[in-house]
Amino acid sequence: MSESEPRGAWRYWDLIGIIVLSLLLDAIIVISQDSVIRKALGLAFVLFFPGYVFVTTLFPERKELDNLERLALSFGLSIVIVPLIGLALNYTPWGIRLKPILISLTIFNLIFALMAIYRRKTAIKPWIPWITLEEVKRELGWESASRFDKALTVILVVAIITSLGVLAYVVSHPKPGEAFTEFYILGPNGKAGDYPTDLKVGQNATVRIGIVNHEHRNVTYYVQIWLVNLTWDNRTNTTIIYEMYKMPGWFNVTLPPIPVNIEGNWTPEFEKNYTFSIERQGKWQLWFLLFKDRLPELPPAPPDGNYAETSARDLIIKAINGTIQSLKLNIYVHK
Structure with missing residues (x-):
């Protein structure tokens, strides 16, 4: 000092x-x-x-x-x-x-x-x-040090300054967080409940589809909706799709990225009400498939509208395996 x-x-x-x-x-x-x-x-x-x-x-x-x-x-x-x-x-x-x-x-x-x-x-x-240049020299023993010791001191000071610079750069340019997309469906009242799972033939029902972009870039999302009748074969460990129909209301939307906010209240970025009806009795699964940037090509529509025997069935298989981001709603339709 x-x-x-x-x-x-x-x-x-x-x-x-x-x-x-x-x-x-x-x-x-x-x-x-x-x-x-x-x-x-x-x-x-x-x-x-x-x-x-x-x-x-x-x-x-x-x-x-x-x-x-x-x-x-x-x-x-x-x-x-x-x-x-x-x-x-x-x-x-x-x-x-x-x-x-x-x-x-x-x-x-x-x-x-x-x-x-x-x-x-x-x-x-x-x-x-209260540090001065003379005090620093005295602390380091600069006047009595040899040339070799002075050189080592200079190298050490440069190394410290470089380390601080690298640390400052790392702190000021943090690695982006994980890129992901929130994809969800809510009931007609905007809550995670009261889903329309028991319907009559031709009865209208509504769900709310939500998407939040955390991909760190603008993304165009495509949403497909399929009505599927399938079972799981325990003997062969395979999924058997009997019926697969294209539902109306497919849509796409381009969303900017928003940061993940773990401190404040969660707010939606995009939500859309989807109203549908099912004209066939039985146990059905309503699948919502989410695609980013581009929509996969579909085979020509079959005469009866049932895609179960076409390559489109692979979309449901991939959704079940988790390869495609998707949501599913089990629905029982009766008279």
Whole structure:
């Protein structure tokens, strides 16, 4: 540390800075959901600030620890403190979510920063991070070091700066999350229940089809609807399709990607009411098949409209095997 120590409020510049930056990060997260400043501050907020204020509170005197020890403990204790706070939150009604963690760490930083300010004020010879070029040279023993030692020091400093740059790049350019599509059907009241599973011949019924795009790109979705009569043969472990009819109401829609929001309330991106009726008695399965970007070609329509003996049956087989994203509704139709 420099012999010409700072005076007045500058004696606490580091602790006041942590308080200001912690509150600034809270404001940035509220205003901007995604920014480089948020990522950079968030990294220091989690990996450095908690340990730094804690170490400064415990060891306010200059003689107790040297600079490298304080730096190492600041990072090390932060890695310990943050998971402990998360563990405590896990047993509260708020859980481990962004806002509870943000508020808890902010309170922790504020409390210990204020305690550290008090401890530094009452210390006999307080440690104050007021580093000058001369002090850095003295710490490294630059004047008395050999050329080889100086070269190693320069290489080490360059390596540290490069590592910090790589870390900053990784944090500011995170790997995209998993790409997927939400595909669902709801009952006529918009709930996951009260599905029309028992109908009379020719009776109208309605379901709601929903799609949410999390593919990180614009996607054109195609929805096919098939009425299928099938059974499972236990002897041969195969699916036997007896009847397969094309239902009216096929549609397509192009949707932009939306991020996955695990914090706020879930909201639909696209929903469409689908009204149908079945003119044949028996036990049927209404299949909703979802395709991305292009629609598979179908064979020519049979005279009776039954695709069971055509290559279109492979669509249902693939849907059963999970190769095609699909939904199924079991329906019993009677007189």
